[in-house]
Amino acid sequence: MNIEKIRNLGPDELLHQQRDAADQLFRxxxxxxxxxxxxxxxxxxxxxxxxxxKTIARERELGIDNAAVSNAAGxxxxxxxxxxPAAPPAAPGKKSSRAVAKKKSAAKKAAPKKKIAAKKSKAxx
Numbered sequence: 001m002n003i004e005k006i007r008n009l010g011p012d013e014l015l016h017q018q019r020d021a022a023d024q025l026f027r028x029x030x031x032x033x034x035x036x037x038x039x040x041x042x043x044x045x046x047x048x049x050x051x052x053x054k055t056i057a058r059e060r061e062l063g064i065d066n067a068a069v070s071n072a073a074g075x076x077x078x079x080x081x082x083x084x085p086a087a088p089p090a091a092p093g094k095k096s097s098r099a100v101a102k103k104k105s106a107a108k109k110a111a112p113k114k115k116i117a118a119k120k121s122k123a124x125x
Contacts, residue, residue: 001049006056014057021050 001017009017025046031037 001052003052003056006052009056011060014053014060018050018053018057021046021053025050 006014006017025043028037028043028046032040032043
């Protein structure tokens with residue numbers, strides 16, 4: 001379903017479309033699990049339609065202006081924002097969080113191998 005069609009729906013129609021799409025998606029998932037259908041394209045379209053419908057409903061709930069949203073997304077007339085300044089470099093002697101996380105993950109991967117080797121040596125005795 002086209003986003004403009006969804007935006008033109010009234011609140012009751014929007015709720016009806018949301019329930020209908022969720023029901024169709026449920027049926028397609030059920031058919032897929034039962035092996036009655038192999039087409040995934042329809043499920044993908046329904047998921048996207050359902051997300052669009054929920055997005056429009058949430059916009060209306062929050063009172064977001066549709067014109068401002070469509071102008072910002074569709075044209076280059078929106079004012080450009082300047083790039084955010086780069087993060088300051090880390091102090092010397094301190095490791096970045098990425099390096100620390102990498103070291104921890106490497107230690108976790110190596111740990112199970114040691115346990116397996118220890119179990120094998122105990123079994124040989």
